[in-house]
Amino acid sequence: MAGKIRHLVNRSGRYHARLVVPKDLRHVIGKTELRTPLGADYRQALKMLPNAVAQLQNQIAEAERKSGQGAKPARYPLAPDQIAHAHYMQRLAFDDELRNDRRWPSVGIDDGYVEQLRYAIAGRADDKELEELVGSQIERFRKVGNLDAKQGSDEWRAIARALCSAEYEALERVYERDEGDFSGTPTAPIIVNAQPPEKPQERVSLNGLWKDYVLIRKQAGFMRDGGKRQSVAIDSLRKFLKHDDARKVTKKDLLAWRDNLIKTLAAKTVSDVYLSTVRSLFSWAVENDRLPENPATNVRQPKPRKVYGRERGYTDAEATKLLSACRAYKPKPDEFGNIRESDRMVQTKRWVPLLCAFTGARVAEITQLRKEDIRKEDGQWIARITPDAGTVKSGGYRDVPLHPQVIEEGFVTFLESSKAGPLFHTATDPAKYEQFARTTAEKLSKWLRTANLVPEDVQPSHGWRHRFKTLCREQGIPDGTYDAIQGHSGKTASANYGDVTLKTKQNAIYKLPAYLLS
Incomplete structure (x- = not known):
């Protein structure tokens, strides 16, 4: 699909040639862009555009010379046919200027020069002959940044022959004009079929x-x-x-x-x-039409299928051992008898694993709990896991009834003695809740491993999510119910119909067996 015509703009129904001034030259030119009016007729504007753009590019090149930079090669690259078309239009525009001057004498066209152009167009001229014919024109286009081809290269010869065609066509028009005929049009395919430069694709950050x-x-x-x-x-x-x-x-x-x-x-x-x-x-x-294609579609990285040597959740014995150690945890004093560990971290070790065991929640969802997220409703204590306290992978909040053993262990007493705000971390700015909750969760996981409470091949905190599902299945709890408790989305369309009520969740959680903690 063709793009917009490069350097052509329409402002209030009139066309202009427009060239953006490079940032490093704006202090020299004193403008951010250059414009040349081309009139209201689109076809006429297209004819005038190459010459107008060339003049604007000359201004840029002149500014570069004044700044001491020198013209940057191929700043405005053009194909050979585009260079030929630009030269043809510039040549005729110059002829128009000369004819406006009464002092301009009509000079006959050199037949020898015409023959040399034909010879070159046919591809029979060598590099030296091409240089003599259009070398100065090639350098003119080079200075404004339209090309950077090396002399004698195939690209350079193609441009030289294209310019010879343009010069030959321009001389034909000059001859016709000398006879009073200003209706002539080019016939050489390289001029007729030249496509205006397309607008370059804009950068997408x-x-x-x-x-x-x-x-x-x-x-x-x-x-x-x-x-x-x-x-x-x-x-x-x-x-x-x-x-x-x-x-x-x-x-x-x-x-x-x-x-x-x-x-x-x-x-x-x-x-x-x-x-x-x-x-x-x-x-x-x-x-969303921001890019034409996705280059990453078929870029894949094979990954080995992980082979598990055991169940991914805690066994009964492992869970009981871990929870017993956590509930009995007491911080050790240093050599001077001082307790260095914060009370928040102590309470994290005592309560978070137990809450994970009976809710199947992600550890960071528990460490982000605030005092106001726990409430009593119709005699049942309920924890609300909400993104307002940090982050929830599924996006929305969910209410999870607390298991009777959590209450029997004294969680309500701990809750009532806590200040408003986060229970297990010290952030006061809500914007930092998530960061602090994750840091607390990482510290807990590290301690569990250091204390040898986590078996190999079991994730310290995620192991509770696997175990929770296992226990629910053993108790015959429907998967839609335990998925809702854990914050997992339904696996089928029908699973998204209806609600899993608090009563349903409570009945499910009450079926989970208590742990015999020492």
């Missing part, structure tokens, strides 16, 4: 694309954390590419990036975090 994508996802109820985990993939890609233009990203680039990532990261991380993030971003960009 990869970072800007990511910000827009995250905003849309957050508006839809996803990525409530701002895509922090996935943003590392975008940062990594930009650093690897050494540019920020999403339009320039190719499949080859992404394959090279993937191969570089796999040197330091696990295959699962590369596949599920890095490639998945970029693939989703580019897919969204294509759907």
